[in-house]
Structures are given as structure tokens and as C-alpha cells.
Amino acid sequence: xxxxxxxxxxxxxxxxxxxxxxxxxxxxxxxxxxxxxxxxxxxxxxxxxxxxxxxxxxxxxxxxxxxxxxxxxxxxxxxxxxxxxxxxxxxxxxxxxxxxxxxxxxxxxxxxxxxxxxxxxxxxxxxxxxxxxxxxxxxxxxxxxxxxxxxxxxxxxxxxxxxxxxxxxxxxxxxxxxxxxxxxxxxxxxxxxxxxxxxxxxxxxxxxxxxxxxxxxxxxxxxxxxxxxxxxxxxxxxxxxxxxxxxxxxxxxxxxxxxxxxxxxxxxxxxxxxxxxxxxxxxxxxxxxxxxxxxxxxxxxxxxxxxxxxxxxxxxxxxxxxxxxxxxxxxxxxxxxxxxxxxxxxxxxxxxxxxxxxxxxxxxxxxxxxxxxxxxxxxxxxxxxxxxxxxxxxxxxxxxxxxxxxxxxxxxxxxxxxxxxxxxxxxxxxxxxxxxxxxxxxxxxxxxxxxxxxxxxxxxxxxxx
Amino acid sequence: xxxxxxxxxxxxxxxxxxxxxxxxxxxxxxxxxxxxxxxxxxxxxxxxxxxxxxxxxxxxxxxxxxxxxxxxxxxxxxxxxxxxxxxxxxxxxxxxxxxxxxxxxxxxxxxxxxxxxxxxxxxxxxxxxxxxxxxxxxxxxxxxxxxxxxxxxxxxxxxxxxxxxxxxxxxxxxxxxxxxxxxxxxxxxxxxxxxxxxxxxxxxxxxxxxxxxxxxxxxxxxxxxxxxxxxxxxxxxxxxxxxxxxxxxxxxxxxxxxxxxxxxxxxxxxxxxxxxxxxxxxxxxxxxxxxxxxxxxxxxxxxxxxxxxxxxxxxxxxxxxxxxxxxxxxxxxxxxxxxxxxxxxxxxxxxxxxxxxxxxxxxxxxxxxxxxxxxxxxxxxxxxxxxxxxxxxxxxxxxxxxxxxxxxxxxxxxxxxxxxxxxxxxxxxxxxxxxxxxxxxxxxxxxxxxxxxxxxxxxxxxxxx
Numbered sequence: 001x002x003x004x005x006x007x008x009x010x011x012x013x014x015x016x017x018x019x020x021x022x023x024x025x026x027x028x029x030x031x032x033x034x035x036x037x038x039x040x041x042x043x044x045x046x047x048x049x050x051x052x053x054x055x056x057x058x059x060x061x062x063x064x065x066x067x068x069x070x071x072x073x074x075x076x077x078x079x080x081x082x083x084x085x086x087x088x089x090x091x092x093x094x095x096x097x098x099x100x101x102x103x104x105x106x107x108x109x110x111x112x113x114x115x116x117x118x119x120x121x122x123x124x125x126x127x128x129x130x131x132x133x134x135x136x137x138x139x140x141x142x143x144x145x146x147x148x149x150x151x152x153x154x155x156x157x158x159x160x161x162x163x164x165x166x167x168x169x170x171x172x173x174x175x176x177x178x179x180x181x182x183x184x185x186x187x188x189x190x191x192x193x194x195x196x197x198x199x200x201x202x203x204x205x206x207x208x209x210x211x212x213x214x215x216x217x218x219x220x221x222x223x224x225x226x227x228x229x230x231x232x233x234x235x236x237x238x239x240x241x242x243x244x245x246x247x248x249x250x251x252x253x254x255x256x257x258x259x260x261x262x263x264x265x266x267x268x269x270x271x272x273x274x275x276x277x278x279x280x281x282x283x284x285x286x287x288x289x290x291x292x293x294x295x296x297x298x299x300x301x302x303x304x305x306x307x308x309x310x311x312x313x314x315x316x317x318x319x320x321x322x323x324x325x326x327x328x329x330x331x332x333x334x335x336x337x338x339x340x341x342x343x344x345x346x347x348x349x350x351x352x353x354x355x356x357x358x359x360x361x362x363x364x365x366x367x368x369x370x371x372x373x374x375x376x377x378x379x380x381x382x383x384x385x386x387x388x389x390x391x392x393x394x395x396x397x398x399x400x401x402x403x404x405x406x407x408x409x410x411x412x413x414x415x416x417x418x419x420x421x422x423x424x425x426x427x428x429x430x431x432x433x434x435x436x437x438x439x440x441x442x443x444x445x446x447x448x449x450x451x452x453x454x455x456x457x458x459x460x461x462x463x464x465x
Numbered sequence: 466x467x468x469x470x471x472x473x474x475x476x477x478x479x480x481x482x483x484x485x486x487x488x489x490x491x492x493x494x495x496x497x498x499x500x501x502x503x504x505x506x507x508x509x510x511x512x513x514x515x516x517x518x519x520x521x522x523x524x525x526x527x528x529x530x531x532x533x534x535x536x537x538x539x540x541x542x543x544x545x546x547x548x549x550x551x552x553x554x555x556x557x558x559x560x561x562x563x564x565x566x567x568x569x570x571x572x573x574x575x576x577x578x579x580x581x582x583x584x585x586x587x588x589x590x591x592x593x594x595x596x597x598x599x600x601x602x603x604x605x606x607x608x609x610x611x612x613x614x615x616x617x618x619x620x621x622x623x624x625x626x627x628x629x630x631x632x633x634x635x636x637x638x639x640x641x642x643x644x645x646x647x648x649x650x651x652x653x654x655x656x657x658x659x660x661x662x663x664x665x666x667x668x669x670x671x672x673x674x675x676x677x678x679x680x681x682x683x684x685x686x687x688x689x690x691x692x693x694x695x696x697x698x699x700x701x702x703x704x705x706x707x708x709x710x711x712x713x714x715x716x717x718x719x720x721x722x723x724x725x726x727x728x729x730x731x732x733x734x735x736x737x738x739x740x741x742x743x744x745x746x747x748x749x750x751x752x753x754x755x756x757x758x759x760x761x762x763x764x765x766x767x768x769x770x771x772x773x774x775x776x777x778x779x780x781x782x783x784x785x786x787x788x789x790x791x792x793x794x795x796x797x798x799x800x801x802x803x804x805x806x807x808x809x810x811x812x813x814x815x816x817x818x819x820x821x822x823x824x825x826x827x828x829x830x831x832x833x834x835x836x837x838x839x840x841x842x843x844x845x846x847x848x849x850x851x852x853x854x855x856x857x858x859x860x861x862x863x864x865x866x867x868x869x870x871x872x873x874x875x876x877x878x879x880x881x882x883x884x885x886x887x888x889x890x891x892x893x894x895x896x897x898x899x900x901x902x903x904x905x906x907x908x909x910x911x912x913x914x915x916x917x918x919x920x921x922x923x924x925x926x927x928x929x930x
Contacts, residue, residue: 058622061625062622112606113606125594128593128594129590129593129594141577141578141778141779142773142778142779143779157523157526157527160526161526175805176641176645176781176805176806176807177803177804177805179801179802179803180641180645180802180805183648183649183652183802184648187648187676187677191656191678204801204803207801208801208802211652211798211799211801211802212652213656308607313606313607314606314607314608314807314808314809315807316641316804316805316806316807333676334676336644336669336672336673336676337644337645337648337673337676338642338644338669339642339781340640340641340642340645340781340805341641341781342779342780342781342810343779344779345807345810
């Protein structure tokens with residue numbers, strides 16, 4: 001048994017039980033409280049510390065839960081053997097799971113995220129408040145599995161005008177994120193499907209497909225996107241493509257290739273094109289090409305869109321437009337899965353679109369991203385080394401090609417040492433062995449502050465040459 | 466070509482384009498505008514009506530989208546053959562999908578829903594506002610696949626104290642609804658599983674399992690719940706049970722049966738009990754039995770909980786506690802699926818629990834439901850016909866048994882004619898042919914106003930006898 005003197009601070013933000021828990025845990029971790037030592041009873045410790053019994057109970061429960069102490073019937077709590085505890089792989093896995101990324105980069109050409117300064121807080125906030133206050137009785141009910149008709153209709157109009165998507169609201173399914181919609185789609189399409197994906201591609205979708213039990217075939221791509229001949233030979237019946245701005249190559253699929261792709265889908269019953277239109281909102285020159293879905297009249301294209309890029313990744317609202325031919329299958333197999341988006345959130349999004357905020361927000365963000373894009377392209381071109389840029393004028397990243405003298409990976413490492421984060425094209429191949437003919441670096445600019453773009457590029461090139 | 470005289474009302478809530486759309490649609494539907502008639506050009510109609518060109522475009526697009534009009538290149542829009550349109554089964558299916566239930570019941574003993582008057586609007590609203598205002602940069606990022614550590618820790622504490630669940634936060638997975646979590650679970654557990662479900666059972670879960678490709682076996686139940694011998698013989702490796710208050714029978718599983726069930730799970734590698742603790746928060750007499758999960762130390766039990774009953778079905782937050790043995794499988798197969806709950810919603814829920822609002826809300830709701838329960842039971846017992854009640858003192862519905870002279874279905878029909886909605890036990894059997902030894906009626910009271918309970922029961926019995 002050991003006396004515990006714990007200095008508690010009731011003014012601290014940390015709850016008292018947490019303070020007790022943390023104190024004892026650090027005593028055990030540091031070895032000051034050794035294995036086998038008996039803890040004071042909860043009652044007596046509570047008396048000593050002048051806190052309630054339940055506060056100590058809570059601290060002890062947490063310590064027990066995490067394996068630091070264990071109860072012995074009729075005797076009390078004893079310190080466990082923490083050595084073995086640390087060796088448990090599960091506990092480690094939990095730690096990794098719970099830790100936030102600690103590295104702070106000097107410059108981060110991240111491919112994820114958005115520019116958070118552009119978010120119309122006040123408007124969103126007001127709509128959320130109104131949606132909650134407006135909440136009538138029925139808003140507490142669960143709502144339709146496909147999503148609320150109001151939001152689906154608003155989306156239909158938006159997709160029609162902004163992306164040329166041809167559908168009725170009954171073809172739209174709203175879900176909490178693309179990954180969820182892919183999961184739902186696998187229920188609709190059934191298991192015996194072979195998916196063709198470009199190589200390189202968006203690996204998160206690749207992992208989702210693999211986990212969902214699909215067989216995934218890598219199909220090569222040229223300057224126009226997925227090679228349709230190779231697709232035909234692959235035996236795949238679903239082609240996953242990003243025609244507006246392929247990730248990660250930035251390729252925009254030209255009209256001719258789109259036509260070939262649609263022709264491929266029409267050739268055989270049950271073939272579908274899965275069009276992921278993830279960042280099509282951002283195009284900085286000329287007219288945006290309409291979605292593939294519209295060219296086809298929506299017959300063979302499953303269209304997938306998200307607000308993760310156009311609003312924020314934390315807003316878990318994505319949407320999928322099903323061809324009419326898949327609606328009976330949706331009804332039969334997937335309509336039993338209730339909606340994954342709360343009705344209040346759906347209402348807020350509907351109003352955000354209907355009241356014109358979404359359009360204004362997109363225009364503002366397009367301006368912000370265009371400035372970053374232009375400054376980034378100019379800064380790269382200004383460097384003394386000749387550089388070719390691909391995938392520019394759209395999306396939120398560019399692809400940088402040059403006559404590398406060494407492995408591109410080494411340039412990335414050098415940048416890393418200088419506190420600059422980069423990605424390589426070769427990161428996005430489906431099998432780690434695969435490699436592009438010529439590796440490139442990817443520079444994302446969504447999260448980078450506008451006034452740091454030039455400095456970041458200069459810092460990057462001066463750490464290399 | 467036809468002149469259109471449309472009376473537009475700018476003060477109406479319906480947008481102008483909708484008014485144009487509705488007018489033309491009704492003209493077409495009624496046959497006043499016949500197949501083949503040419504519509505005025507969008508420009509000229511806009512001029513006539515003194516609205517913007519895009520308003521008319523929007524109306525025409527909607528009409529075209531729904532198949533009422535079709536464009537002829539260089540000529541304009543023409544009215545379609547609507548007769549054939551109505552025969553398209555897909556359009557009909559879409560209509561059914563989009564329609565809200567129109568029937569207004571005089572008294573509704575619904576088994577779904579909650580008492581919406583008990584919801585702490587002001588508190589929730591304040592927390593939501595704070596969460597949005599507090600939103601720092603990282604809140605815009607997507608967050609961890611399993612859910613935010615803060616909410617998981619708050620849930621862990623709540624589940625530990627309220628339900629005796631033994632776990633660490635790393636075992637908790639947060640998801641947008643039970644159906645989604647079952648979907649995720651099917652990815653974790655893989656396909657070659659056989660699920661045993663009690664008969665009758667919660668049919669929504671049954672349909673989800675079937676759709677997910679599980680083979681589902683119906684296992685009989687007695688007064689103590691699922692028959693473990695029959696379970697052993699069934700060859701199932703997963704047993705889906707609701708020990709706290711089985712749906713729909715209301716059976717509370719006694720200690721002995723729980724022990725048998727856990728023994729069954731321990732007998733063979735890879736067996737799991739799936740404990741759906743859907744309405745355990747509501748128990749009106751005695752001590753609530755802790756969750757099965759705690760008895761077992763969480764080794765063989767997958768625990769499933771939801772805020773659908775305890776807060777509202779529109780709040781799409783559920784949680785699943787995985788046994789530690791399944792965590793590596795979760796990591797390997799399911800951690801690529803990003804979270805389905807927005808970070809702001811997770812933050813609101815975390816604070817709702819941490820600040821004690823959830824506990825207070827549950828206590829208040831327990832009081833509200835207990836009063837309804839007591840009045841319902843008393844009102845039923847007061848009737849001149851001897852009635853046996855099952856599944857009382859817990860949950861949000863009771864089971865009513867009596868010496869029915871005819872099929873129970875007939876009693877339900879009589880009630881329906883009198884404007885009273887009821888469910889039968891026999892509605893919840895896995896195969897429509899199956900029948901209980903003795904059918905019963907189910908009376909749900911969650912959504913019924915407290916002061917209508919007696920009237921509703923009196924009305925029910927007087928329409929029968």
C-alpha cells in the first residue's frame with residue numbers, strides 16, 4: 001500500500017478524475033509505483049483528496065480499463081505489470097490510432113484539404129441555426145433512405161446546370177461520404193464485378209474496392225486518360241474514371257476518349273462507367289467540360305460527387321446519380337439501409353444551394369484557388385531548371401516534370417529535410433512495384449496560404465539545386 | 466404553337482420557375498396541351514411573363530427532365546406523349562419513393578419514433594452554435610475513420626457507467642446509424658458467416674443481413690430469449706440478440722440464458738454475439754441489467770448502440786464496440802472507410818454527454834415514458850376483457866395477449882377502420898409463412914401524447930367489443 005499525494009487543481013480545465021488518473025498513470029509508467037503495489041481504497045483516497053467517491057472510482061476505472069491497475073476481489077486495486085502491457089500490439093495500435101499527426105511542415109504541398117479561410121462561416125451558421133429552429137416534428141424522423149427529396153431536387157438542379165448531369169431526383173442517393181456510397185454501390189451491383197481503374201489512381205477508392213471484395217484491374221492511361229482498348233481486353237465490367245481532372249495525373253479526358261468509353265459501356269449489357277467528379281468545380285480557363293454522365297444521357301454512367309473539396313472534408317455529404325436501369329436493384333437491395341446524413345444537415349445543405357450561397361462560395365473559392373494556381377505555375381516556371389507542368393488550369397494540384405538526375409524520391413527526401421512536404425506520382429500506383437515511365441512531383445495548393453506560394457517554390461528549388 | 470397565359474405570383478413561396486413548371490405540367494397532364502404541341506421559345510415566354518430567361522430555362526429543363534417536353538434541334542420544345550410516360554414503371558417507383566405517408570391516424574401506437582417534446586432544443590442549439598464557432602482549423606479536416614477520440618472516450622465512460630460495457634476507446638467505432646455499422650461489420654467479418662436471429666426479430670436488421678449476403682438462420686425463442694440449444698444446432702457463428710428488451714417480444718434475457726449464450730460463443734473460435742442494445746436506456750422498475758458485453762469482458766460480444774431512441778432518429782450517430790480480437794481485422798479491412806459522421810456533430814454529441822445533458826435528458830425522458838407506460842398498462846388492465854401484458858417495464862412498447870376469438874389480424878383491421886394504428890407480433894417473423902404460437906398486438910407509446918393514452922386504449926377496445 002502506498003500513500004498518494006496528488007495535487008488537484010479544481011480550476012484546471014482537466015476534470016478532477018482525469019487529474020487523478022494522469023497522476024497515477026505517470027507514477028506507474030515511470031516505475032515510481034511498481035507492479036504489485038496496492039492502491040488506497042477509493043473511499044480513503046476520496047477522503048484524503050476531499051473529492052467525491054465517484055471521482056476516484058472514475059479514475060480507477062479508467063486506469064483499470066487501460067490495463068494499469070487490476071482489481072483483486074475483496075482486496076482492492078493493484079498495479080499491473082506494465083512491461084507486458086506495452087508489448088501488447090493492440091494497445092500500440094490503439095495509440096497510433098489516437099495520435100494526431102505531430103509534424104509541422106514549413107511548407108505543405110498537401111493534396112488533401114481545402115482553403116479554410118474561404119468558408120462562409122456566418123452564412124452556414126445562420127442556416128444551421130434556422131434549420132434547427134425551423135425543425136418541425138417530421139424533421140426528427142429519420143427521413144428517406146435516399147436522402148430528403150428537397151436536397152435531392154436542389155442537387156439535381158445544380159448538377160444539371162453546373163455539370164450537365166441528366167437525371168431526376170429519384171436517381172440521386174445522398175450518403176455520408178464517397179466511401180460509404182462505394183459501399184452502398186457494392187451492395188447494389190453485387191459481388192461478381194471486375195473494376196478497371198487507371199494506374200495511377202485515387203488509392204483510397206482502390207482500397208475500398210479491394211476491401212469490398214471486388215477484383216480490381218489496373219488499366220494503363222495515355223495523355224487522354226484510360227486506354228479503352230486495354231479496358232476492353234481487361235474483362236472489366238465497371239470502369240472507374242475521373243474525366244474532369246484525373247487524380248493524380250491531372251489529365252482532362254478529351255471528347256473523343258469520352259465517346260470511346262461510352263461506346264465501350266454500350267457494347268455489353270451490365271457495363272457501367274463510374275465517374276468520380278471529385279474536384280470538377282475548380283477549372284480556371286475556358287469552359288468546363290460537362291460530366292460524362294450527360295453525354296450518355298445517364299444510361300451507363302454512375303456519377304459520384306462530393307462536397308469534400310467544394311465545401312469541406314468535415315461535411316460528410318456526398319451524392320451518387322444512378323442510371324435508371326439500376327433503380328430497381330437499388331430498391332431491392334439497398335433501400336433497407338437508412339440514410340447516413342442527418343436531416344438537419346441535409347436541410348442546411350439544401351438551403352445553402354437554393355439560396356445561391358453555394359454558387360457564390362464556389363465563385364469565391366475559384367478565385368482564391370486560381371490566384372494560388374497562377375502564382376504557383378509562374379513561380380515554378382521562373383526557376384532556372386526547365387520544368388514541364390501537367391494537369392494545370394483545373395483542380396487543386398499540378399504535376400511537375402523535369403529531367404531529374406536522380407530518383408524523384410531523393411528530391412522528395414531533400415525537400416522533407418528542408419521541411420517541405422511533397423507527393424510523387426509513383427505514390428499512387430496500385431501495386432508498390434509499379435512505376436510510371438517518368439516519375440513526377442505533385443504540388444497541391446489548396447491548403448497553402450496564398451502569400452506563401454512563391455516562398456515555398458523558391459525554398460523547394462533552393463534545397464535541390 | 467400555343468400562347469401561354471400564366472398567372473405568376475412573386476409573393477408566393479413557390480419560386481417563379483416552379484410556378485411556370487407547375488402550370489405547364491398541369492396543362493399537359495390534363496390534356497389541354499396535347500402531344501406534339503410546340504412551346505413558345507424560352508426567350509419569348511420570358512418576355513411575355515416579364516421574368517428572366519433563366520427562370521423559363523429552369524422550368525423547361527424540369528419539364529424536359531421529367532419527360533413532359535422534349536427538344537427538337539433548331540425548332541424548340543414540344544409536348545411529349547404523356548400516356549406512355551405514365552406507363553414507365555420507373556417513374557412510378559420514383560413517385561412512391563418521394564411521397565410522404567399521407568395517412569393521419571387518430572391514435573398511433575407506432576413502434577418507431579420518439580417523444581419529440583422532450584428534446585432539449587435550447588441546449589442542443591447552444592452546443593451546436595458553440596461547436597461551429599469553436600471550429601478550429603482541424604475541425605474542417607475529416608477526422609479519424611473510427612470517430613473522434615473525444616467522442617469515443619465520452620462514450621466509453623458513458624457505456625461503462627450506464628451499461629457496464631468494458632472497453633477502451635480504441636474498440637469503439639462511430640458511424641451514421643446502425644445499418645451503416647452492420648454494413649461495416651460485414652466488411653470486417655467477411656462473407657462466409659451464418660447469423661442466427663431470434664424469430665420474431667427486428668426485421669430491418671434481418672433485411673440488412675440478407676442484402677449483405679449473410680446466410681440468416683431463424684432460431685426459436687422461449688420466455689428467456691434465444692434457445693441456445695437450437696442455436697448450437699443451427700451451425701451459426703454469429704448470434705444477433707437484444708438481451709435488454711428483445712424486439713418485438715419485449716423479453717428481458719435472464720442471467721442464466723446470458724451465461725449459456727456466452728458459453729456458446731466461447732466454445733468455438735470465431736463465434737460472436739452481436740448485442741443490439743437499442744432501447745436499454747428505458748427501464749422503469751428495478752436495476753437495469755448491464756449489457757451482455759460486460760459479463761464477457763467484451764471478448765465475444767460485438768456491442769451495438771444508437772442515439773436513435775435515446776435522442777432522435779434524425780441524429781445519425783450510432784456506435785459499435787468491437788472485441789479486441791477483431792481490431793486487427795478492423796484495421797486491415799475497414800479502416801480505409803472514412804467516418805460517416807461530421808466532426809461538428811461528433812463534437813456536439815461529445816459535449817452533450819460530457820456536460821451531463823445526456824444523463825439529464827435520459828432521466829427526463831425516462832419519466833415521460835414511464836408515465837405513458839404506466840397509464841397504458843393501467844388503461845389496458847381496466848378493460849372488461851382479461852388481457853396479459855408482456856415486455857412491460859422497459860423499452861417503448863408493450864405486448865398485449867388475450868383470448869382472441871378471431872385472427873389477430875382482424876382486430877388490427879377493425880382498429881384501422883377506427884383510425885387506430887397497431888402492429889402484430891406476426892409482422893416481425895423472418896418468413897411471411899411463419900407464425901407465433903399465439904399472435905399478440907404491439908402497443909408502442911413513444912410518440913403518443915401522454916394525455917391521449919387512456920382515450921386511445923378506450924377507443925381501441927370499444928371498436929372491438
